[in-house]
Amino acid sequence: MAKSTKSTKASGFDADKYLEELEEESRKEKEAAKKKEARIMEYSIPWNMTDREPPLPEMKLNAWRFRWEPENLEEFIPKYGEDCKRIIAEINAEKKRRLDTIPDVRRPGLLGDRE
Secondary structure, eight states, X not given: OOOOOSOTTTTTOOHHHHXXXXXXXXXXXXXXXXXXXXXXXXXXXXXXXXXXXXXXXXXXXXXXXXXXXXSSHHHHHHHHHHHHHXXXXXXXXXXXXXXXXXXXXTSTTSSOOOX
């Protein structure tokens, strides 16, 4: 078959416009993925390796990210969203409490004088 002698402009195809559309679509997909990941993080509970069962029903373990995640975010939030936020707040408060009780050895005087 003979190659067409028409230019791409004459045939109505604009390669630059097509590439711009692809880039815009890719940007939108990346933005949507970021929003979804942020939403998942909001309702994810850190994984304690001793836990054998999920802290709430309808959660699955994402061992790669060391966290329990909702299986279906849209169904999970109305049912368990409040409980999930409470558990996350308790975990964060416990972490803060533990960090607050560790003496800072870089600052003199916190551990007492050692003479």
